[in-house]
Amino acid sequence: MKTYRLYYPNDLSIENEPIALALGFFDGLHLGHQQVIDTMIEIAEEKGLKKAVMTFDPHPSVVLNPKMRRTTYITPLKEKEEMLKEKGIDYLFVVNFSSDFAALSHDTFVKEYLISNNVKEVIAGFDFSYGQYGKGSITTLKTYDEFNTTKVLPINENEEKISTTKIRELLLSDKLEEANKILGRPYQINGVVVQGEKRGRTIGFRTANIEPSGPFLLPSLGVYAVTMTIGADDTIYRGVASIGKKPTFHEDYKVTIEVHLIDFDRTIYGEEVSVYLHNYLRGEKKFDGLDDLIEAMTIDKENAIQLLEKFE
Template sequence: MKIYRLHYPHDQQELNLEPSAVAVGFFDGLHRGHEDVIGRMEDIAEAEGLKKAVMTFDPHPSVVLSPKKQRTTYLTPLDIKLEMLEEKGIDYCFVINFSSALAGLEPDFFVDQYIVRMNVREVVAGFDFTYGRYGRGTIDTLKAHDEFNTTGVEKITEGGEKISTTRIREALANNELEHANLILGRPYEVKGVVVQGEKRGRTIGFPTANIEPEYRYHLPAKGVYAVTLRLDNEDRIYSGVCNVGVKPTFHDNMERVSIEVHLFDFDRSIYGENVTVYWHHFIRREQKFSGIEELTGQIAKDKQKAVELLENI
């Protein structure tokens, strides 16, 4: 996959791109709704003999447009999103820097610079996609252009609600992990590296791998989860129980959230290893215990619950 990182204003040299069909959107999470848009683009590209392309943006537009609601954490940080698109066999990915200058472009000028100039013949986007100054560009204004064809993809729903990145983020924040995974279309995942921790787990019989996320992920809410973990240099998947939180039994004022995974039937040092954690089931909220005995008793129950939940995974 060829990646084109574009800024405005940009140089005017021709990119000499082959004709393409492009799916346009931010695509954080690459959830089931996004898959529908990208899948429609792939079908059109195959039928018309065009290159398959995706146009996305970085950072999230809220950084420029909504200073009070800036979205600076992601379900799929840019590097991860690009990896996933490459696995799909996408030919071109246009990553457009979303800046104040870009946000101020008139819709027609945006189309000229980022659609027509890219030799795009087919545009596919969600029904609510907007672009250009004040978001005045819509699917309908795209359809008014005759240099390319435009396909608007209707929303898809789950349980009567629109599938969206916002809903997934809300579900993760509200201990609704199973629902988040349902509308995401797969278990939520976070990539990171195993780092040194407090090493308290081994002293109480439950050694843990302390995971430092590699990117600015939107983490699940504080609590205990049934998870699986993959070491990036292995094919094997390990099952475990994970605590996301501040360890209130040992810390009164700790703010930094940690991710600690206790793996079942595992006895190896993996400091420095790159890993991927997959969240499958929510078990309980994080809580403060009166002492070590109460804590270890609850961890044992959490572990047994996780074993049961992960039995068929």
């Protein structure tokens, strides 16, 4: 997959073959996003076009709504890029969403970012908007003769539209399993194993401290049943993750991710890992002492083993 980073003004001359293009921010690449992208792939293969996706960076709220700006993501750009590569996308266009870009008329956006890139088919969700004040829509895209436009209708779950906003709400309110269902996969956080306080090994629960490798949205503080992969090895390890501030030991501390892997005793500092969150076990709690903490961690481990039986 070839990735192009586009800025305003768009003076990058790309002599690519005719393409079908899926348009959207696509944070999370959830089931709704997958329907848009799969529709694009189907059209591209039917018409002999290259498969392309156009996304934006940073999130438009950084420019358009600073009070509600979104600076953490379900799939940061690097992860989004990898997932699209795995789907066999030929071209990824990453448009820098700046103040100047946000001020473009919808017609200028179409001419300079779509038509100039040899787009012959445009596929987007029913609510996609673009151009200054969001005046561009699926309806305006359909007025251009240079390409065909396909509108993809929303997917609903329990009569509510699947959306990135909904998934974020679920992740932040102890509803991991519901979030995973509409994501279409377990929520994933990638990172690097770094040195920690090394307290876990003294109480029989050695942990790997994970430093996220990008601006991932961290779910609600608590304990989770997880699996983890290490580096390029596709071996799946089961474990328990604590995402929190260690209130038993600190009055005020940064949020950390610690993973205790079951039946695992290797030193893996510096390794790149992927942590997959399968089940929410309990909220973060301040314990009166080590004995209470160890008892709770033992129960957490037993619960995780039962929930993750299929990964044995």
